[in-house]
Amino acid sequence: MSQPLIRPSDGELAILRVLWSHGLSTVREVHDELLKEREMGYTTVLKLMQIMVEKGLVTRDESSRTHVYQAAQGEESTQSCLLNDLLQKAFEGSAKSLVVRALSNTKSNDAELDEIQAYLDLLKARKP
Amino acid sequence: MSQPLIRPSDGELAILRVLWSHGLSTVREVHDELLKEREMGYTTVLKLMQIMVEKGLVTRDESSRTHVYQAAQGEESTQSCLLNDLLQKAFEGSAKSLVVRALSNTKSNDAELDEIQAYLDLLKARKP
DNA sequence: GTGAAATTACGAAGCTCTTCGTTGACAACT
DNA sequence: AGTTGTCAACGAAGAGCTTCGTAATTTCAC
Incomplete structure (x- = not known):
């Protein structure tokens, strides 16, 4: 599908x-x-x-x-x-490298960082 | 330069x-x-x-x-x-969208998530 | 109905990317 | 010196992307 x-x-x-x-x-x-x-x-x-x-x-x-x-x-x-x-x-398939580079690239504001943090927490919680 | x-x-x-x-x-x-x-x-x-x-x-x-x-x-x-x-x-210039999409895309393991978390903490600390 | 405007269809041209065959120069070995 | 192998240089060809001019078609206003 x-x-x-x-x-x-x-x-x-x-x-x-x-x-x-x-x-x-x-x-x-x-x-x-x-x-x-x-x-x-x-x-x-x-x-x-x-x-x-x-x-x-x-x-x-x-x-x-x-x-x-x-x-x-x-x-x-x-x-x-x-x-x-x-x-x-x-990025040789490394999502971590890509994400870090993206974050260091642009000046994200606090609100954006918080949203990313929230999503990260979600991912962590799903893997106990 | x-x-x-x-x-x-x-x-x-x-x-x-x-x-x-x-x-x-x-x-x-x-x-x-x-x-x-x-x-x-x-x-x-x-x-x-x-x-x-x-x-x-x-x-x-x-x-x-x-x-x-x-x-x-x-x-x-x-x-x-x-x-x-x-x-x-x-991504219409939204780094947040890009990062979230990248994270949801690939199954990052715990170690990778931790490294991303560490980098995120660094960014947050730099903006009090 | 006729003319003007809008729309699709078609084809060509220029550009970049990719691929490779051929050629000529150079080097190493005998 | 001649043969063989390696390399750079060049040109060409095909594919995909982008652009647009022109022609054909339909619609609408008058």
Whole structure:
């Protein structure tokens, strides 16, 4: 029941971000959203999304003239997929190294650290 | 004094891994090492490493006939670079999300969890 | 109905990454 | 000196990603 889980390219990921936060969207809606970040043509986005249909990254409702797109895999699954990939290729599979590097990288505020601590406690409690 | 920090491709990263763990290496040494993981031609590795010289990912000592290569940027810097990139593109810049996802992804053992806890304590202590 | 606007479809071009065959230079051995 | 083996250099080819121009189709306003 687990899909193949495709690793999206950078451009595809940008589109998926929009679909995740906006839900069902047309090409125009996605394009308008992406324009806020950087300049790009409408047909560029269209072409990318058509390819993503073929790959199975998104699904498409063609019943009306303006097609409506939807992300085919969840945000969390995709994050896991990309993270696992990086883990193997750059951290020799050591989740600890990755987490430590991520923490040292960015200045997390206290609230964030507390949330991480809470999750860590949860993991520890589950292993008595 | 901080270099531009180039984001290496997958193939380049595989070569960097060898250079990081083995130090100064010839193309043949890198190729032999990579062969343990997957099949690939000698000239393929050579070509990649030549391109990496042009990009500044590695440096090369050409004084003897068989050139000797060396990684130009450290393993930690490169990890940070790749991690930051993923952070922006897939986690909306939230280090907390990334860390939580990484932790939930892999079954870390107690020792690893303890090490992460220790690092977390360090960060907290630094912010009173 | 006709013209304008929006949308999809198509194809091509440029780029990077990856792969490898061939060639020419150099070295070592006989 | 000639043969053999190793190496760097080069070019080319194929794949994937990104970009966009153009054409074809549908819809809508008038």
